[in-house]
Amino acid sequence: MAINWYPGHMVKAKREIQQNIKLVDIVAILLDARAPFSCRNQDLENISSRKKMLFVLNKMDLADPKTTDQYLTRLRRHGITAAAMDSTSGKGLNEVLKALKALYEPQAQMLQSKGRRVRPMRVMVVGVPNIGKSTFLNCLVGKKMAVTGAKPGITRGKQWVRVREDIELMDTPGLMWPKVENEEQGLKLALLGIVGENAYQEEEVALYLLEVLKARFPDTLRDTLKIQDGDRTAIELLEQIARQRGHLLKGGQLDLGKTCAALLQDFRKGRLGRLSLD
Ligand SMILES: Nc1nc2c(ncn2[C@@H]2O[C@H](COP(=O)(O)OP(=O)(O)OP(=O)(O)O)[C@@H](O)[C@H]2O)c(=O)[nH]1
Ligand SMILES: [Mg+2]
Missing domain, CATH: 1.10.1580.10 (Conserved Hypothetical Protein Ylqf; Chain: A; domain 2)
Incomplete structure (x- = not known):
């Protein structure tokens, strides 16, 4: 099934992500732990490639734990920093925080060595629709700051939130590919609820x-x-x-x-x- 679903707000969202990427230190790319490779969006990775990236396999509670470990190993073998998490319960949060800190450490040390104040790290949360970006943000904040929902296309504009004293997060709307040509990938994305229901x-x-x-x-x-x-x-x-x-x-x-x-x-x-x- 080829999928053509690129509603107007995504065009604007992509532009906003491109404009704001220079303000951030780290991009957290959320993937669905049940099919992380099918959720990888080359477009988003290209935009993020000049920043440090953390891949978060979200919704780990819905995925087979052994397979999630294998996916993590596979990603790490390619030099990718990756962690798994359940944003509804907070399971895996400590590993995610540890990974974020490790990614920011060189920059923090550089600021310190220049005698400058170490400011909170700025993290942009990106990913395809309905993957749990806003839920992830709320989980890090510890309360409900961003609107979430069980269908794709809930977040329509960017949103900055001070999560804790050492992290600022920016929530973004989910981005699809302009066109998904690969039949099976399209089916998986639809099955996972990533695609708007009118598109399949x-x-x-x-x-x-x-x-x-x-x-x-x-x-x-x-x-x-x-x-x-x-x-x-x-x-x-x-x-x-x-x-x-x-x-x-x-x-x-x-x-x-x-x-x-x-x-x-x-x-x-x-x-x-x-x-x-x-
Ligand atoms: N089981 C489970 N459900 C989750 C998890 N994270 C998010 N969800 C659910 O997934 C749905 C989508 O969550 P959102 O946070 O709105 O997703 P989003 O990526 O912000 O979506 P858009 O703003 O539409 O792009 C909601 O029903 C959440 O409750 C998770 O780790 N585990
Ligand atoms: Mg959202």
């Missing part, structure tokens, strides 16, 4: 989810969704789930639209377990 077909994404479960997570089909694969196609599995859940239209036919929407919600809320996709 729910049925196509739900069938992709069932294909992934069939191929890689048969236990989830059997134990969580309580269906027997029995070599059935994804559409047959979808129909069985619809019957099981009693998703029916007035005339008695299956309401597959309802089942697709429910399955996507189940995945996004972690009700199918901690599944990593990349």
Whole structure:
């Protein structure tokens, strides 16, 4: 599925990020821990490349812990500073803070050696929509400063916040790619809720989810969704789930639209377990 979703506020947001990048010391690039490689936005990394970067695998609570460790190792092998975090509970926050401090240390020492005051580090939080940038910021502040929400496109303009005495953070709106050509990447982004709901077909994404479960997570089909694969196609599995859940239209036919929407919600809320996709 190719995705074309680049609403107007993102054009403005990209310009704002480019203009403000010179004011910051570090860019925190948030990725979804369930599919960090699919969430990497080359555009954003290019804009950030002259700054120190910290990659944060957010929503770690929804991802398979072992796989998250493997992803972190893979990123670090490429010389990337990376940490995982759950911004809703604050798990992993200490590692993130430690990584930020380590990245800022050379600059702090330089200021000190020149006899200048070490000012708070300025961190810009960037990433694709709905990845948890505003939640991450709130978690660092320890209270709700930025508006968050369960759909992409909540933050519309930049926002600076003094987090603690040693950190200032800037929240930014989520940025998509002008066009996502890679079929599977598009499906993953839609499944993760990163793409606006008008930009994809729910049925196509739900069938992709069932294909992934069939191929890689048969236990989830059997134990969580309580269906027997029995070599059935994804559409047959979808129909069985619809019957099981009693998703029916007035005339008695299956309401597959309802089942697709429910399955996507189940995945996004972690009700199918901690599944990593990349
Ligand atoms: N389970 C879990 N949910 C999270 C985490 N971080 C954020 N969320 C949820 O993800 C959704 C999106 O969070 P936001 O903070 O609004 O995301 P954003 O990146 O600021 O989104 P935009 O401003 O739309 O680009 C919300 O429903 C959050 O509660 C996390 O670490 N774990
Ligand atoms: Mg936001």
